[in-house]
Amino acid sequence: MSINSLKEVSRLMKESISLSLPSKPEYVSIARLTSSAIANSMGFNIEDIEDIRLAVGEACNNAVLHGRNGDSNFNINFTIYEDKFVIEIFDEGKGFEIEKCPEPDFSNPKESGLGLFIIESLMDEVEVISSPGEGTNVKMIKYLND
Template sequence: MVEPYKDLIELAIPAKAQYVGVVRLTVSGIANRMGFHYDDIEDMKLALAEACTNAVDHAYSGQEGQIAVSFFIFEDRLAIRVSDEGNSFDISSVKQRSGPIDKDLPLTSMRERGLGLHLMETLMDRVEINGGRGVIVTMTKFIHRDEVEQDVDSPEKTKSHG
């Protein structure tokens, strides 16, 4: 059984680069309200911008189109779905083509070789990509509250027995 989400926020933007910033601001506001740490919010903004930029650059090949961004709010995580109805792609061939990152290559060359996908997978806890009619990228980030163990610095643990 799939766990129901608490809230759903949906956004539809034109597949144009100038609207990617709107999506970044939206995820920042949602994640901040949910209690994510600053670094996790920055990671989500970058991963989401990559997913949207991929849709802008590849989905519609210069034609008009829309990108749908859905934010599924759960108690312990935020799942973000970016979907378009443009050109699909073969995820396994992109991964195979990307290979190891070569720091001597220009950034534009690395982007064409799947750097955006690598970034999304590195910055998010879970990334799923489905093709077919368009592309659907679903990225999930879990809220990590109080990662420091309780009682680590308590006097009882640090007291020397002598």
């Protein structure tokens, strides 16, 4: 990326907020509430705010479930741009091979395994980077529509 491209990204970025939360289920609500408050302040409509809140909750639940279960933290970066909201959730858990992640079977639903499908359904862009033994990074983007 060129210096001019980096300057343009910096110009468009308004603020960045980071949280480090214990890998325990009771802290997921803090991430959901924070994402809702930021999305509201950016001017998202109520449907988009609820989509963001639910996607953040799913990603954080995955970080807690598949992370190191209470003996470490998971991290969240909220980045506010003029036209979009970027949320990244990192855990230092066991990771997984994304290519081997099965598609949901709606004819034989299970209680788990829908998290990534839900996140991808609710957000405009989703990128998952994970490697066995190295944790997972889920990056979600929701664009602010006029």
